[in-house]
Amino acid sequence: MIILGQIAAFIVQCGRSVLQGRTLYWAWLGFLAVIITLGIVTYIHQFNVGLISTRMRDQVSWGFYIGNFTFLVGVAAAAVMLVIPAYVYNWKPIKEVVILGEMLAISAIVMAELFVTVDVGRPDRLWHLIPGLGTLNLPTSLLAWDVVALSFYLLLNVAIVTYMLFSLHRGVKPNMAVFVPLVLISIPAAICIHTVTAFLYNGFPAREFWNSAILAPRFLASAFCSGPAVLVVLMQSLRKFTRFDIPNEAIFKIAELMAYAMFVNLFLLGAEVFKEYYSDTEHLNHMLYMFTGLEGSTAIVPWMWISVFCSVAAFAIFLIPGARTNIPTLNIGCVLIFIGVYLEKGMGLVIPGMTPDTLGEIYEYSPSGSELLISLGILGLGSLIMTLLVKISIPIMLDE
Amino acid sequence: MSRDVTRRQFLCIVAGCAAAAATGCSDFTHTALFRDNFRDLSPAELKDILADLEKKHSATYGKQVTVGATPALDGVEFGYALDLSRCIGCRRCVRGCVEENNQSRDPQVQWIRVLEMDSEHGINLEHSDPYYDAEKVPEDGKFYMPIACQQCRNAPCVKSCPVGATWQEPDGIVVIDYDWCIGCRCCMASCPYGARHFNWGRPSIPADDMNPATHYLGNRPRPKGVVEKCTFCVQRVRKGLYPKCVEVCPVGARKFGNLLDPNSEIRYVLDNKRVVVLKSEQNTQPRFYYFFG
Numbered sequence A: 001m002i003i004l005g006q007i008a009a010f011i012v013q014c015g016r017s018v019l020q021g022r023t024l025y026w027a028w029l030g031f032l033a034v035i036i037t038l039g040i041v042t043y044i045h046q047f048n049v050g051l052i053s054t055r056m057r058d059q060v061s062w063g064f065y066i067g068n069f070t071f072l073v074g075v076a077a078a079a080v081m082l083v084i085p086a087y088v089y090n091w092k093p094i095k096e097v098v099i100l101g102e103m104l105a106i107s108a109i110v111m112a113e114l115f116v117t118v119d120v121g122r123p124d125r126l127w128h129l130i131p132g133l134g135t136l137n138l139p140t141s142l143l144a145w146d147v148v149a150l151s152f153y154l155l156l157n158v159a160i161v162t163y164m165l166f167s168l169h170r171g172v173k174p175n176m177a178v179f180v181p182l183v184l185i186s187i188p189a190a191i192c193i194h195t196v197t198a199f200l201y202n203g204f205p206a207r208e209f210w211n212s213a214i215l216a217p218r219f220l221a222s223a224f225c226s227g228p229a230v231l232v233v234l235m236q237s238l239r240k241f242t243r244f245d246i247p248n249e250a251i252f253k254i255a256e257l258m259a260y261a262m263f264v265n266l267f268l269l270g271a272e273v274f275k276e277y278y279s280d281t282e283h284l285n286h287m288l289y290m291f292t293g294l295e296g297s298t299a300i301v302p303w304m305w306i307s308v309f310c311s312v313a314a315f316a317i318f319l320i321p322g323a324r325t326n327i328p329t330l331n332i333g334c335v336l337i338f339i340g341v342y343l344e345k346g347m348g349l350v351i352p353g354m355t356p357d358t359l360g361e362i363y364e365y366s367p368s369g370s371e372l373l374i375s376l377g378i379l380g381l382g383s384l385i386m387t388l389l390v391k392i393s394i395p396i397m398l399d400e
Numbered sequence B: 001m002s003r004d005v006t007r008r009q010f011l012c013i014v015a016g017c018a019a020a021a022a023t024g025c026s027d028f029t030h031t032a033l034f035r036d037n038f039r040d041l042s043p044a045e046l047k048d049i050l051a052d053l054e055k056k057h058s059a060t061y062g063k064q065v066t067v068g069a070t071p072a073l074d075g076v077e078f079g080y081a082l083d084l085s086r087c088i089g090c091r092r093c094v095r096g097c098v099e100e101n102n103q104s105r106d107p108q109v110q111w112i113r114v115l116e117m118d119s120e121h122g123i124n125l126e127h128s129d130p131y132y133d134a135e136k137v138p139e140d141g142k143f144y145m146p147i148a149c150q151q152c153r154n155a156p157c158v159k160s161c162p163v164g165a166t167w168q169e170p171d172g173i174v175v176i177d178y179d180w181c182i183g184c185r186c187c188m189a190s191c192p193y194g195a196r197h198f199n200w201g202r203p204s205i206p207a208d209d210m211n212p213a214t215h216y217l218g219n220r221p222r223p224k225g226v227v228e229k230c231t232f233c234v235q236r237v238r239k240g241l242y243p244k245c246v247e248v249c250p251v252g253a254r255k256f257g258n259l260l261d262p263n264s265e266i267r268y269v270l271d272n273k274r275v276v277v278l279k280s281e282q283n284t285q286p287r288f289y290y291f292f293g
Ligand code: SF4
Pocket: B148, B149, B150, B151, B152, B155, B156, B157, B158, B174, B190, B191, B192, B193, B194, B195, B196, B229, B284
């Protein structure tokens, strides 16, 4: 009974925090509402006419949606993997970093799952994936594994965040015997979701571009660049707009880790480039399509060079200790690496992987306006979730 | 209580159709939304579903449409062989296939893709052209290679489907349950032969041209948002007919038969000609062979 009362009070407080805010907060929510609405309206149209409103076709049968999905799984994974250094270095604001990371993970996973939902031809049949009701094709289908891993990860993070906030709200110390094991499980789970997502691509030997053993390591490395970049910026805005105190050292420690990740990321990319160009087999076509264009088809080339430029520039910034411990340059570096990885995962993985197609045809894909609007809507929805979660948790964490 | 019954009742609750649940929910399960995977259907359910489909399609196309579900015959495993030195690239097989199998005319879906290749490069997909002009064939210095589903023994598409909507039948034909497929297109990513096609828009077939003799796993009209592909004309071959493409090929480049029958035409080809399979390194082990007659 008491617990029910506390739950009610918790919900009331959550509602209250969500409804109170400065003009900037409401303006932000208003902006998100607009892009979400646009996304929904566009999706209703896509639902009615079919995926013909995208520019995907049989030759390039996955595109922008699945690219975004992949990128966001990376963000979700990296946000939680940050817990490792937090423990190792015994940072002071560890609890806050953990909660922030888990909340980012929740929003990213919700977005990732929505991207898959808008990509499938029959969203009305998604229940076929529910074991018992449908027929989840385990163990052979990697998408089936991905569904399992992502759902588990989402539940885990929701459980941790809710438990933590609820305990703090009641003014009791979270029971470490519950909390610590959950967090410890979430770390390998984070590595798992991104590895399984990489294996999803890796497991198509028909697509040489993805059939490389370093694909999963590359996924992890790039995620370790982009995920923390989001967190670093987020942590700064938190301490600016709230009474939250996050010391510079914590942020700079993350920046140092990002520098290592960027090195590994670029190194692995270089290894891939060497293998393809030196071997000069037919499989090189995909990389040619990506970096120089193939038979006059060059739609993706500028984006890929922007991506490479951003990643290298960001690495240069993060390599110089003076630059990565100086807030303005650090932020520029974060934005650069975010763009670099977003373009690389969002467009540079899926599209060249399918161009030329398995019969050698080159179909130039680029997202349609409808794809862009729906994607924007999903990103808006994810940002909304993140905003509300942060809004709810801040007073609770500060009142403690 | 069997698993299927529980599943159906659960769906009724989810759908909030208490009334349907009370009456045994029978009407409800037969709508496309709550239909079970083909392989889990009881004979009675299948019968009802086929009757429903026949009614629906007959009304849509204004003619008597039949939807069969003839199962694989015992002792039959189908195989196909195509003579590359005979094929002239006229694309009559493509047209025959579209008409026989009720492929959408707009947006256009074609299960067979004929590639024009340079004699000088040999079989080389990277130098192939699917958009050549069929009026001008055969052109000098070129040869033609039709490609459709290779009915792989070790089929990557089946492996990758997250919901088991596509599988291999005992006679070797890889089929799709169009009412179970969720349209995720994993199978398209995994097929090395570009054999699978997605209904990006709502398929359309002119009522006059619609072929009313259909099979549940084959040429019945498809909904939008699902994947389809060649089934060796499952609606024909299980009745002892040739696939349509074999029938319409003007130069007799296409051979078909039962791999398990030592006297079949396909056996003759395998025993007396030298055959190759496409992309053998993929270990898909196709039941579709190419030879040079
Ligand atoms: S050719 Fe493609 S669609 Fe046909 S069985 Fe092989 S993998 Fe599956």
